[in-house]
Amino acid sequence: MATKKSSPRRNPLDQVMQASAAFGSRVYKSVFRHSWPDSARTRSLATMSNVFLHLHPTTIRRASLKVTYTFCLGGLSFFFFLVLTVSGVLLMFYYVPSVTQAYQDIKDLQTVVFAGQFLRNMHRWGAHAMVIVVFLHMCRVFYTRAYRPPREFNWVVGVLLLVLTFLLSFSGYLLPWDQLSFWAVTVGTNIAKATPFVGPEAQFLLIGGYEIGQNALIRFYTLHVIALPLAAAVLIAVHFWRVRKDGFSGGL
Amino acid sequence: MADTSQERQAKQDQIPAQAQGQPTPAPIPAPAPAPADTTNRRAEARRRHDASNPLDKARPHRLLAVVKKEASFIPTKEPSTIVHVWPHLLMIEFLCAIVFTVTLFITSAFINAPLEDLANPEKTPNPSKAPWYFLNLQELLLHMDGGLAGVIVPTVVLLMIALVPYFDLGPGQMGRWFTSERGKAVVIFSSIYTSFWLFFLIALDVFFPVKTMMKSLFPDEQGRGLLTQIKIPIPGGDPTYEPTPAGMLNVSITPVDIIMSNWIIPISVIIVLSGLLVVLVKKRFGADRRDIFQALFTGFVVSFAITTVVGTALRGYGQEFDWLWWAFKRPL
Numbered sequence A: 001m002a003t004k005k006s007s008p009r010r011n012p013l014d015q016v017m018q019a020s021a022a023f024g025s026r027v028y029k030s031v032f033r034h035s036w037p038d039s040a041r042t043r044s045l046a047t048m049s050n051v052f053l054h055l056h057p058t059t060i061r062r063a064s065l066k067v068t069y070t071f072c073l074g075g076l077s078f079f080f081f082l083v084l085t086v087s088g089v090l091l092m093f094y095y096v097p098s099v100t101q102a103y104q105d106i107k108d109l110q111t112v113v114f115a116g117q118f119l120r121n122m123h124r125w126g127a128h129a130m131v132i133v134v135f136l137h138m139c140r141v142f143y144t145r146a147y148r149p150p151r152e153f154n155w156v157v158g159v160l161l162l163v164l165t166f167l168l169s170f171s172g173y174l175l176p177w178d179q180l181s182f183w184a185v186t187v188g189t190n191i192a193k194a195t196p197f198v199g200p201e202a203q204f205l206l207i208g209g210y211e212i213g214q215n216a217l218i219r220f221y222t223l224h225v226i227a228l229p230l231a232a233a234v235l236i237a238v239h240f241w242r243v244r245k246d247g248f249s250g251g252l
Numbered sequence B: 001m002a003d004t005s006q007e008r009q010a011k012q013d014q015i016p017a018q019a020q021g022q023p024t025p026a027p028i029p030a031p032a033p034a035p036a037d038t039t040n041r042r043a044e045a046r047r048r049h050d051a052s053n054p055l056d057k058a059r060p061h062r063l064l065a066v067v068k069k070e071a072s073f074i075p076t077k078e079p080s081t082i083v084h085v086w087p088h089l090l091m092i093e094f095l096c097a098i099v100f101t102v103t104l105f106i107t108s109a110f111i112n113a114p115l116e117d118l119a120n121p122e123k124t125p126n127p128s129k130a131p132w133y134f135l136n137l138q139e140l141l142l143h144m145d146g147g148l149a150g151v152i153v154p155t156v157v158l159l160m161i162a163l164v165p166y167f168d169l170g171p172g173q174m175g176r177w178f179t180s181e182r183g184k185a186v187v188i189f190s191s192i193y194t195s196f197w198l199f200f201l202i203a204l205d206v207f208f209p210v211k212t213m214m215k216s217l218f219p220d221e222q223g224r225g226l227l228t229q230i231k232i233p234i235p236g237g238d239p240t241y242e243p244t245p246a247g248m249l250n251v252s253i254t255p256v257d258i259i260m261s262n263w264i265i266p267i268s269v270i271i272v273l274s275g276l277l278v279v280l281v282k283k284r285f286g287a288d289r290r291d292i293f294q295a296l297f298t299g300f301v302v303s304f305a306i307t308t309v310v311g312t313a314l315r316g317y318g319q320e321f322d323w324l325w326w327a328f329k330r331p332l
């Protein structure tokens, strides 16, 4: 440590430290390709050269940052979508969509699996929160009239996302296979039966039979873990793309 | 520029210090014409400027002066109104994510998701309720035909919501809550109007059920009614479907009292009350088209909220109205 910079003989420890620092900065550069974002150039690069951040523009009107305009609701909708995807994938490791096993799997999750109850709680409360937040986001967009041209189509995409959010939540409701889920879905799918002209057919299609059973469980499961999340992910991508292309309405 | 320097100072004070761009803002005099050879000095100034204030790093220019609107030099775009997304927006997003992650963690650590007994098709719980966000539909179901409440009304409402931007093309600004003060007043009025009518209608149907009234008005007589059920065979649909001897379609008859109580009265009530709302906001507030949309949308949001709460908290055994239902333990 006492060795001075100018000294020809260097402490081996210093040499190791310097070599690792050089290596570390090479690794950092290989990932981020620019230094810490503290100048106009590197700050622009920070958003532009990052696949996740480049959903954003590089600069934004200061007035658009006003939290009382968006209340972060669109971002929160996406946040909960991500939370539900991660916790949902973890739950899938333990859950088998079979009428003989599903309920026991949930019980095990709550009693045997490490942090299983916590995981299930997160998925459950996150799902309720997402329904509320997406609905409120729609209200925010409506009351600020942020659907004005050229944003009409993105509003329609939003309405589809709202419907998908309801369907995602509803299809997940059946999976624990307890009294609550069984009868809630019975009530819910009985509503489908009341559709004019094609009611019984619609219900049959939805639950794969005349009453909720294994067929309904596997249909709801497949919709819940694959079909609906994929559809939502695609629509969210379109939604974000359009926000970028149409311009954000705030702070004009 | 008749401003005294004091006034000018006062105006500058209103601008957040950050936005002033320089720790010691230069007094106002218009920028002097640049000397011929400035290359080095400009580079130097830029360097100093970059280091002076973190905000300046986010933009290549600086705020020289704030001038009165009618002054000869009007900056069209105030430089510091543009900021970099990193870190300004990302910081907000990050904080928001942190706050909600922590909230969700704490909630999940202390409140457990409900799990009842194993599903048993033989044992129907009383009441059987859908998830809470569908209890608004389940509430509607008590007051009208199932197809109307569960399928037609939500579909029409969603379609109307989806089409709003294609019809709200009038003048007026975007990006302001409720568009105008009048808009805000319309929204408040519509909330009160909708709440009043909803509570009134639900109470009416609870104490004087429309179905019973219609039954006594139109006593059921054999064969009197309307042809309402037409079934159409769908490939892969209901395999027990049997066409009537008359042809491919399977038809059935609904008695008049049911048509009245489950279709005609609810549809008329919805249309008349929405129409009345539109007339009232036009008369009272001189509402334009945007305000009318706001009134109707608010009607939807308030109805959605109230029917959800009533369906969740005030419907007990057999979906009977129960003031105290919410007080009993009810799994979410």
Ligand code: HEM
Pocket (backbone or CB within 6 Å): A070, A072, A073, A074, A075, A077, A078, A081, A134, A135, A137, A138, A141, A146, A147, A151, A154, A155, A156, A157, A158, A159, A161, A162, A165, A236, A239, A243, A247, A248, A249, A250
């Ligand atoms: C999964 C659901 C959804 C997600 C993740 C989502 C996400 C977002 C985000 C992040 C924004 C940027 C501005 C902001 O945060 O407010 C946005 C804007 C927007 N959203 Fe959504 N949204 C969803 C559902 C909806 C719904 C249900 C609607 C309307 C029916 C909608 C309509 C719009 C419109 C029109 C904009 C542009 C607003 C503007 O320029 O101010 N979105 N959305």
